[in-house]
Amino acid sequence: MSTATTSAAEAGTVQKKGGLRVAVQKFGTFLSSMIMPNIAAFIAWGLITALFIPDGFFPNEKIATMVSAMVIYLLPLLIAYTGGKLVYDVRGGVVGAIATMGVIMGTSSPVFIGEDGAAAPMFLGAMIMGPLAAWCMKKLDSLWDGKIRPGFEMLVNNFSAGIFAAIAAIGSMFLLTPVMNLFTQVAGAIVEFLVNTGLLPLTSLIIEPAKVLFLNNAINHGLITPLGSAESLEQGKSILFLLEANPGPGLGILLAYMVFGRGTARATAPGAAIIHFVGGIHEIYFPYVLMKPQLILAAIAGGMSGIAVFQIFHVGLRAPAAPGSIIAILAQTASDSYVGVILGVLAAAAVSFAVASVILKLSKQTEDSLAEATAKMEGMKGKKSSVSSALAGGAADAQNTISKIVFACDAGMGSSAMGASVLRNKIKDAGFGSDVSVVNSAINNLKDEFDLVVVHEDLLHRAETPTPSAMHVAVDNFMGSPRYDEIVELIREQRDGGSAQGAETSVPVAAAAGAGTGAAAGSAGGAAAAAPEREEAPSSANAAPVDGGKQILSTDSIKLGASAESRAAAIDQAGNLLVDTGAVDRAYVEAMHERESSVSTFMGNGLAIPHGTNEAKSAIHDSAMSFIRYDRPVDWGGQEVKYVIGIAGADGQHLGLLAKIAKIFSKKESLAQLEAAQTPEEILEIFGKVNG
Known part of the structure; x- marks a missing residue:
């Protein structure tokens, strides 16, 4: 069996073993993605609670009326909107929020719970109903996608969303409410049992290992935050908010490394301790635990000790502390809990330090690889950790070589496809075409x-x-940006140590500084000089092979010797040629202007490729292109444009021709041929066999 086959088999085995963990991580990440954008709202609620309720620092009866309204209505609706938006953008967010109102009223209205009943914050209901309603709306929209007559899109879209949202709200009120009530009662009974029996510290046996394995989001945001918020609404504080957020266990481990560690781990531990304890970024200490897996015992012991102290002093936070910084924790601490919270954090740190010190002293006297542990942690997390990699001295960066590149533009069918083709050629010329994939995509x-x-x-x-998690590079045109050479140089250095040429303008610096300037034809003169004669269609999320029987560009849609007084007039000319082919409706031309008003379609080398917005795809019946050459350059937002290519892309059929265009406009000799051409037939001949 070959090495490649063996590696593939090993990878498959690893994937199967980690399948459940990865699935739970993804689930936890999705839950976290609904909660984390709304942490500011939780903090606002916590501050208003701490300051203005009857037991607060500045009691105010009028301001305190916001407390229950925020936790019962505002926070669940924000979570539902965020969850719906993750599934189906703004449309999904709106539908998800409306649908969640049903389960909110079902668990808080006196009609359901009685006059003396206690309202339960429906965070869990929002996490379920928001994404679910958005997903259903997305599926419904797909049933009539492309079948709505022009002019009726807004009417159908608004009424379909409104009707479905109303039905979903009623459904959640009568179907989801009983489930949520049962779950809340069972979970609350379990927590009450653990508290009353003094067994709550045992939760550290689950929470501390889960944190290091990045499974904590599923526990923290899926269970602790909703239950803690309900308890805080009833009692004014909750100990549950301290179970996962306590920075003491991680601090103790890092302090132990500062005293008994070796090499890079010892040198970086002080900085990690500050980031962890003050900044609240707990993942900074995970690689230190992964270097010595036995240290999970220190984290568990520290966590259990801290919770025990919290219980003894009957402390709690008024709202979630996120991130888990000592500053955020103290800001959310109830007015009667400061002493107990501080002692609990210190106790957790002390016990964790003691246990970790013994483990480190008894371990083998070899320098541990923090970079390897960081890479292992990032593999479990599924993405790069900027803070851990920074403390590892950048060593972990070497593990994350560039293998997947994406070009993004507004619609994902014109500018990005051109840029992807140019860079793909450069990477192939450098000999790394088989190692690096370059695709294009709509930014959404x-x-x-x-x-x-x-x-x-x-x-x-x-x-x-x-x-x-990605490195970002900004350009001001997609045809001749100097950033492309810097990207190729970085890939070369990562693969084989490369030369130091171009180090002064590395990609990270370029990305921070913004786009390159100037797009003279000569700057991209060698972009594809050594490219093969036949260019493959760009590999893209929306790419499809060119249909051999369909004329995407024909002599009827080519115009030479044209003139235009403005960019808007040129877009009209290019769009009208597309309309004349029957490939698009008149509304598509308006969408081309809308696209241009947001981001310029100037490509560089005298070329502009105007096209419609992503939302205008319903106005496209078939793929088509138009080509216009101007005798006098058109002012395109401060850039001179002599060639305008209008695009209407259906199912990616135009992408093969875009690859040819990218190759042509990056060659001086090809530009000279376009300039000398006298007939549309000559233009088609230059582009090659574009219809087959």
Whole structure:
């Protein structure tokens, strides 16, 4: 069996072994993604509770009326909206929030719980109903996608969402409410049993290992936060908020490394301790535990000790402390709990330090690899950890070589496809084509699964949010940016140590500084000089082979010797040619202007590729392109454009031709041929066999 086959088999075995863990991690990450964006709302609720309730620092009857309203209505609706938005963007968020109102009223209205009943915050109900309603709405929309007559889209979309949301709200009121009531009663009874019997510290046997394995989100945000919030609403505080957030166990382990550790681990432990304890980033100490798995005993012992002290002093927080910083914990501590909370954190740190010190002193006298442990942690987490990698001296970065690159633009069918083709050629020329994949995508479809994201400078912030683990490179044009050479140089250095050439303008610096400047034709003159004669269609999330029987570009949609007084006029000309082919509706031309108003479609080298927004795909009946050459350059937002190519892409059929265009416009000789061409037939001949 070959090495490659063996490796593949081993990888498959590892994946099967970690299948359950990975599934739980993904579930926990999804739960966390609903809670974490709304932590500010939890903090606001906690501060208002701490300050203005009758037992607060500044009692105020009027302000205190917000406390119950926020926890019963505002927070669950925010969670439901966030969960729905994760599944189906804003439309899913709105539908999810409406649907969740049913289960909220079912667990809080006197009609259901009686005049003397206690309302239960429906965080769990929101976590279920928000995503579920959004998913159902998405499936319903797919039933009539592309079948709505032009002009009726808004009517159908609004009424379908409204009708379904109303039905879902009623359904959640009568179907989900009984389930949530039962779950709340059972979970509350279990917690009450643990508290009354003094067994609550035993939860550390689950929580502390789960933290290191990145399974804590499923426990913390899926169970502890909802139950703790319900208890806090009733009693004014909850000890449950301290079970996972206590920074004491991790602090004790890092202090032990500062005294008894060796090598890089000992040198970096002080910085990690500050980030962990003050910054609240608990994952910073996970690699230190993974270097010595026995240290999980120290974390468990510390966690149990801290919880025991919390119980003795009957302390609690008013709201979740996120991140788990000592500052956030003290800010949410109930007014009668400061002494107990501080003693509990110190006790956890002391016990953890004592146990960890014994383990480190008795371990073999070899220097542990913090970089390897960090890489192992990132493998479990499923993404890069910036703080841990930084403390590892950047050693962990070497483990994360660039193998997946994505170009992102607004619609994912024009600018990004061109840029992906140019960079793909450069990477192939450098000899790394088999090691690095380059795809293109609409920015709204980005997922956190890429090593490097290339995006127009105007879209950089939109790309950073869904891809926090990736390196980001901003460019001001997709055809001739100097960033491409820097990316290739970085790949070379990662693969074989490469030369130091271009180190002064490394990709990370380029990304921080923004886009490159200037896109003269000569800057990309060698972009594809050694590219093979036949260019493969870009590998893309929405790519499809060019249909051999369909004319994407024909002589009827080619215009030479044209003139336009403005960019808007040029877009109209390109769009009208597409309309004349019957491939698009007139509404698509308006969408081309809308796209241009948000991000320029200037590609560089005198080329612009205007196209519609992602939302305008319903106005496209078939793939088509138009080509216009101007005798006098058009002012394209401060850049001179002589060639305008209009695009309407259906099912990615146009992407094969885009690859050819990218190759043509990166060659000086090809540009000269386009300039000299006298007939549409000559243009088609330059582009090659575009319809077959």
